[in-house]
Amino acid sequence: xxxxxxxxxxxxxxxxxxxxxxxxxxxxxxxxxxxNLDPHGLEATVYDTQGCVLSGALxxxxxxxxxxxxxxxPGTGIIFNGDHNLLSLEVGGPVVAQSFDIYYxxxxxxxxxxxxxxxxxxxxxxxALQGCSIFVTGDPASPTVYHLNxxxxxxxxxxxxxxxxxxxxxxxxxxxxxxKVMGGSQESSASASMHDYMPGMLxxxxxxxxxxxxxxxxxxWYHVGTHAFRSFWKVDxxxxxxFGTVFxxxxxxxxxxxxxxxxxxxxxxxxxxxxxxxxxxxxxECHRFWPA
Numbered sequence: 001x002x003x004x005x006x007x008x009x010x011x012x013x014x015x016x017x018x019x020x021x022x023x024x025x026x027x028x029x030x031x032x033x034x035x036n037l038d039p040h041g042l043e044a045t046v047y048d049t050q051g052c053v054l055s056g057a058l059x060x061x062x063x064x065x066x067x068x069x070x071x072x073x074p075g076t077g078i079i080f081n082g083d084h085n086l087l088s089l090e091v092g093g094p095v096v097a098q099s100f101d102i103y104y105x106x107x108x109x110x111x112x113x114x115x116x117x118x119x120x121x122x123x124x125x126x127x128a129l130q131g132c133s134i135f136v137t138g139d140p141a142s143p144t145v146y147h148l149n150x151x152x153x154x155x156x157x158x159x160x161x162x163x164x165x166x167x168x169x170x171x172x173x174x175x176x177x178x179x180k181v182m183g184g185s186q187e188s189s190a191s192a193s194m195h196d197y198m199p200g201m202l203x204x205x206x207x208x209x210x211x212x213x214x215x216x217x218x219x220x221w222y223h224v225g226t227h228a229f230r231s232f233w234k235v236d237x238x239x240x241x242x243f244g245t246v247f248x249x250x251x252x253x254x255x256x257x258x259x260x261x262x263x264x265x266x267x268x269x270x271x272x273x274x275x276x277x278x279x280x281x282x283x284x285e286c287h288r289f290w291p292a
Contacts (some may be wrong), residue, residue, distance in 0.1 A: 008282035015092030124248030137184030197244025
């Protein structure tokens with residue numbers, strides 16, 4: 001997982017979800033009504049600790065064939081096979097020499113999924129993030145991790161900023177209700193939301209900052225001068241996206257959790273010798289968020 005500080009990591013699940021139980025989130029409906037929020041997801045999907053342990057292996061996305069190991073962000077239809085500086089974390093696939101045990105937490109639209117971790121594995125990951133919130137609470141030796149989605153929230157919001165904020169509020173309220181049922185204190189809790197891992201997709205200012213960081217000028221066939229050996233490239237048809245990955249690492253019996261802000265720059269380029277072709281490259285920022 002040390003590679004996650006430099007390379008973008010995309011979790012790719014290759015198996016079906018394990019068995020789970022539904023737990024009623026007592027008091028959630030009243031809480032949501034008082035705050036004028038959408039009362040969807042009145043139950044939590046709870047997974048058995050050991051049942052979430054799968055085999056994981058890291059592969060360079062540039063080396064994985066699309067026909068056997070497709071890498072795609074859910075709902076976008078974009079294929080990442082062949083991308084540069086991207087690691088595909090193959091979860092539940094065939095065991096290979098570099099495989100390791102890892103907890104994997106599933107997700108669903110407008111729902112709450114959680115699992116309490118233990119010592120069966122030293123790594124944790126959940127599905128790739130496009131707006132969900134991840135909460136961690138409890139004892140560092142055996143924390144409980146929540147993956148919440150509020151896809152339907154904010155449908156009638158007057159603008160994007162209000163819609164995103166409504167989603168974050170709904171997920172926070174659901175977590176608060178779930179924590180009262182499942183255990184864990186407010187003081188021991190922390191989260192990673194869309195505002196943390198994908199700010200470049202949430203506002204005009206955020207997009208402008210992302211374009212600045214990636215050197216996108218908006219002009220047709222502009223020169224890329226970031227590196228000396230690329231100074232003769234000319235680039236156009238830029239496409240920028242930014243999403244997130246959350247993972248956990250267990251060291252000396254204690255868990256720590258990190259979110260990764262991963263950005264993809266896809267563009268067409270031409271050089272003196274190559275003609276015109278496309279190139280997709282990722283950058284990544286990694287930040288610890290729990291323990292806070």
